[in-house]
Amino acid sequence: MRQCELQRIKGWFYLPEASDEKVPGILSWEPSKGATLELIGGFSPGPDYRENPEGTGCVSHQIVGDVRSGTIFGVSDSGTPLSIWEAQRGNYTAGMSGQVREEFWESGWVCVGVHIGSSRDPDFSKATLVLDELYYLVDDARFCPPQWAKIEGVDSPGELLENGTRLTPYILPVVGGYRAECVHAETDETRYSISTRATRPWASVATEAMPALKLDMMTQKQRRGQVIELHVGADASIRLHEGAVGSAADFTDRMGPVLDLIRLATFSTADVEAISLKTTGDEDVSLLSRIGEPANPVKTHEPAAVVFDFSDVSLDSYLKTWKKLTQGRQADYAWSVIVGHCGYSPEIVEQYVSQVLAAAEGFHTWCLNAGGAELNPRLKALHNMLPAEVGSRLNLDVDKWADWAVWARNHVAHGGSKRQRFIKDSLEILAVAKSVHLVTYLVVLCELGVPDEKICDALKDHPRLSAMVSYCEVVNQIHASRVP
Structure with a gap:
């Protein structure tokens, strides 16, 4: 899930200590503001009453009772677990009897895909960030120059025929797949690495038996015609030493050097497209947070916008200087x-x-x-x-x-x-x-x-x-x- 995009998730929500008391609601994510949970009903109890000192029944200074801040669990209508950490109650509406009709909560981060009680629980083994411009710091060309080719069924390639036909068959070599840790370095406590990826055909028993199936699976059949999209990208991974596990807070605390690298290398903001975490159970989950600035991954890259890359300053050298300064x-x-x-x-x-x-x-x-x-x-x-x-x-x-x-x-x-x-x-x-x-x-x-x-x-x-x-x-x- 991309944290740079608006998200709207319908589901049922509850406090971990009261899992039987589920409340329907909508969780919204806005990149520059964070998460807002709008509940139909709420978690707040009724107001606390005390005897009126004047002896005329009971009185209360509250409209609704107090409810603790902290983690809220949820399950989306598609069955995805949600953990909303460090949530704070905001506005609410209630009837004369103190029954809550609507309740609004706000939070700075949401974990999508698992129920974990706190951002401090050590339940993760790795964090991965997808950042704008990161790919351009790595010397890992995946698209090779086009090559003219002979293809069966095309006569007179490249020639202009009397009827205006000109067919020019070519092959675009692409180094597809995932290249792990093409750049990596370590500090005393953390291992940082950068990996690259590129579009590759899906491989299975069926595709190898029917090669045309690979093409079919890569092709989008739009009304204007067929489209094949090829793309490359990079991500930065963070691990603790010796396979140690850590909390979401532990990993986010260690994202600073990577975000600073992007800012310094581009003299721009560190725009985060997505953050994923790997649980100790080897599950990949998404983290929605206000770390960095919202990305715009489809915006045109300006080659002159990169001040330096890893051929100028190695990741190891950068981390050592970062630590010293x-x-x-x-x-x-x-x-x-x-x-x-x-x-x-x-x-x-x-x-x-x-x-x-x-x-x-x-x-x-x-x-x-x-x-x-x-x-x-x-x-x-x-x-x-x-x-x-x-x-x-x-x-x-x-x-x-x-x-x-x-x-x-x-x-x-x-x-x-x-x-x-x-x-x-x-x-x-x-x-x-x-x-x-x-x-x-x-x-x-x-x-x-x-x-x-x-x-x-x-x-x-x-x-x-x-x-x-x-x-x-x-x-x-x-x-x-x-x-x-």
Whole structure:
């Protein structure tokens, strides 16, 4: 089941401790909002009554009684088990007697295919993520160049006949099937691997006895004609060391390095199409979660949108650098802010300024373990870490840039600046933030070992990075206005 798509599942739902009290409802999944369970009826008990101190019967301060938060089980109308974890009751409607008519619950994740009591129960052996753009980081070509061929029944191939006929038989070689762990690496606790897949004909005793059946099973007979769809893709798998089992929470906690890799390699969001988990009973189940951003797998891929791939930075090298740069809570926080802004900018300029300046300062302080210094020399030190060719492409007036960046940080984060000057144009403030964000990101690429020429190519051709370079010249042209 794809978590990037809207889902609507009808079924019966119940609390695990009250399995005989099933309630009909609809579970809806919206990628950017999570899960909403709409029940016809509900789990809430009647209100608690107490004697009226005035001696006139019983009173209650509740419309309905309290019900605990947590796991809800369900069974879809097709018989699929559902586990809704960490659910919280929201709105409800009830009659005068306190009987619940409708009840709404919300949750951030749903496990489809099994009943498991908690996201912390160690019932899984592997997690697999399907991510937009992941395939383009792996050098595993599956489609080979077309080859002209002779096919029985086609006379004069390639020739234009008097009646306008021109038949050109060809073969498109495809390396179909599943290639397991073509890229893999390990940390102290986790094994990460990337596998690729491509369309292949179904193989069985029947298809081998009747080869035309293979073609028939691959063909969609649409009204406009027949269609054969071929596709390739990749997925990332996560396992614990030595075959250890873990909970859904254990595996989701370990997805960070993979999501960060996609953000850094594309300077974009980490778009998740689907997440599956393998249970200890060897069942494949789906996880609907708000991890990453919703994918758009059919959107056209832009070749220049990939900054680096595994031929530039191996998975093993990336994981080692990731671990080194995220040691400690402060470093992990600074890293998360930097990576989280790849492909994303807050709508409010002042918020963006505050976040990217904090990320730059935190990255230099905690991730690079640089000594104590004020923000101005830290920014200059970050810029000085860039290769000469990269720095020349940015063409920043470094002294002016660092000076205005400090002013912008003080202006938005410290309630104003003591220095009696002001930037009137909000575009110039945005340019300061964009250039700081760009320099910090480029330093991260250097720490990962991305080749200088790849960085320069990205600054020239990447659809988002090339646009950010232009902000450097805006910073160079800033002229201050005195505060009256």
